[in-house]
Amino acid sequence: MESFDPCCSCPQGKILGFLDYSYVLPIEMHGKQWNFEVAVDQAAQGLGVGKKLLQHLLVNAQAEKIVKISLRVLGTNPNAIGFYEHFGFQQEGHYKKEFFLNGRWVDDYQYALYYLYLNE
Template sequence: MKDPVSIRLIKESDFPELLEIENTIWNTRNSPVLHYYESVDEYKEKIQGRLIFVAADEDNVHGFVDVHHPTPLLSHKKQWMLGIGVHPDSQSLGIGRKLLDYVKDEAAKEGIRKIALRVMGPNTRAIQFYRKNGFVQEALFKDEFFINGAFCDDYQFAYFIE
């Protein structure tokens, strides 16, 4: 039986559902900046120029992964930074793993050596998820953020393409 959820490049028709995901998933446990977009046009402007893959079936967009080089330096062209989000109703269904597997494959095809991401300390589910999917901790940024009256650590994780 064919899996109804597939990974593909973003389409303009995905924007309203991606806007809903962005406006739903971010909070002070997983982002130092609360993402909220008033309109599809505002969201469209934010993602302009980004390489975004979506996990979707015939009816819904379930999640996304956004990849970009960490800086415009030529010496960073073999590395991607990623951001990933899965709609709360679609979490724990393997969507995130499927998105990461797809990005790993695309990175290998593009000659990318390293995929990196940042994750906040209170987001223990995400930390466990990244470790389970082959990411290793590269850095700890102690007391990186001051949110709601408390300091918060931030971690950098990476996956290396062999």
């Protein structure tokens, strides 16, 4: 499976955010789809780090003519869910009681963004 180098924001050597993305599966029936994960240090949230990382992803996706970009996000993270929805991601899946964290079951959601490239 082909993977891409992670991108991070590192002023003064401190990692504020992390982005990693890769093809879903290297088979033709999946077309050009990427999965990604992003994390931003709690102290840096709300400072534009996540926005910059996601914009990096979207620019590269458009350059590579990626059709679908997906991610999963914990239901306990409404700020992240709102962030992705702001960028046009839509919920595609709901995994009930997917993880047991801090003594309770937590739902997980799959979100995706589609690009349509016509005449190809």
